[in-house]
Amino acid sequence: MEYELQPIGWVESPLVDRAAAPKQGNEGSPDAWLVFDARFSEGLRGLEVGDHVLVLTWLDRARRDVLLVHPQGVFNSRSPDRPNPIGLHRVQILAMKANRILVRDLEALDRTPIVDVKPVLDRRLER
Amino acid sequence: MEYELQPIGWVESPLVDRAAAPKQGNEGSPDAWLVFDARFSEGLRGLEVGDHVLVLTWLDRARRDVLLVHPQGVFNSRSPDRPNPIGLHRVQILAMKANRILVRDLEALDRTPIVDVKPVLDRRLER
Numbered sequence: 001m002e003y004e005l006q007p008i009g010w011v012e013s014p015l016v017d018r019a020a021a022p023k024q025g026n027e028g029s030p031d032a033w034l035v036f037d038a039r040f041s042e043g044l045r046g047l048e049v050g051d052h053v054l055v056l057t058w059l060d061r062a063r064r065d066v067l068l069v070h071p072q073g074v075f076n077s078r079s080p081d082r083p084n085p086i087g088l089h090r091v092q093i094l095a096m097k098a099n100r101i102l103v104r105d106l107e108a109l110d111r112t113p114i115v116d117v118k119p120v121l122d123r124r125l126e127r
Numbered sequence: 128m129e130y131e132l133q134p135i136g137w138v139e140s141p142l143v144d145r146a147a148a149p150k151q152g153n154e155g156s157p158d159a160w161l162v163f164d165a166r167f168s169e170g171l172r173g174l175e176v177g178d179h180v181l182v183l184t185w186l187d188r189a190r191r192d193v194l195l196v197h198p199q200g201v202f203n204s205r206s207p208d209r210p211n212p213i214g215l216h217r218v219q220i221l222a223m224k225a226n227r228i229l230v231r232d233l234e235a236l237d238r239t240p241i242v243d244v245k246p247v248l249d250r251r252l253e254r
C-alpha cells in the first residue's frame with residue numbers, strides 16, 4: 001500500500017550542496033523563493049507578507065533505507081534520511097509576487113519539491 | 128512526477144467518524160495508539176514517555192481536488208482536504224510497549240496511516 005504525493009511547487013535557493021547546507025532554518029539559512037505550479041496558486045489565497053507558515057517538502061536527495069542515526073532512531077531525529085523524507089520548515093513570508101513567495105531562513109536545497117503549506121496555528125515559535 | 132509514501136504504521140483510535148472528529152488535537156481529542164510496522168520499530172529508538180513529537184499522517188479520507196475553503200486557500204488552512212493530505216499532529220507520549228506508542232490528544236481517525244514521526248525541536252507548544 002502506497003500513497004502518491006504530487007509536487008505543488010519547487011524551492012529556488014542558493015543552497016545546492018547537501019553537505020554544506022545548514023541543518024535547521026535558523027542556523028544561517030538563506031532567503032529562498034517558493035515557486036508554485038500555477039495549477040495550485042488559488043490555494044495560496046489569504047496568505048500575507050509577515051505570516052509564519054509551515055512548508056512541507058519532499059527531500060528528494062535523502063536516503064530512505066536508514067532507521068538509525070547512531071544511536072538514535074530516525075523518528076527521534078530530524079535527519080533527512082528516513083523512510084518518508086518529508087521536510088518540515090517553519091518560515092516567515094517576506095514577499096509575494098503572483099505564484100512566488102519569498103521566505104526567510106529556509107534550509108532546503110535548490111529545486112527541492114514542495115508538497116504542502118500550512119499556517120502556523122500557534123504564535124509561539126514552532127519548529 | 129510523483130513521490131511514493133509508504134505507511135510506517137497506523138492509528139488506533141475511538142474516532143471513526145470524520146464529521147464528528149475534533150478539528151485539532153486540543154479540542155477534545157482522545158488518547159490513541161500509534162501502532163508501527165515491525166520493520167520500522169528500530170527507528171523509534173530513543174523516544175521516551177513524556178516526549179513531545181510531531182506525527183505526520185496520510186489523511187486517506189480527505190479530498191485532494193479542493194483548493195479553496197471559502198474564502199481562504201487551502202494552504203492558509205488546516206483543512207484535511209488539500210492536494211497532498213498530510214496531517215501534522217503534535218502529541219505527547221503517554222506510554223510505550225514494543226512497537227506501540229500511546230499518545231494524548233490525537234484528532235486523527237482510526238486506521239489513519241502514519242508516515243513519519245519527528246521530535247519537537249522547541250520546547251514551546253508547537254501545533
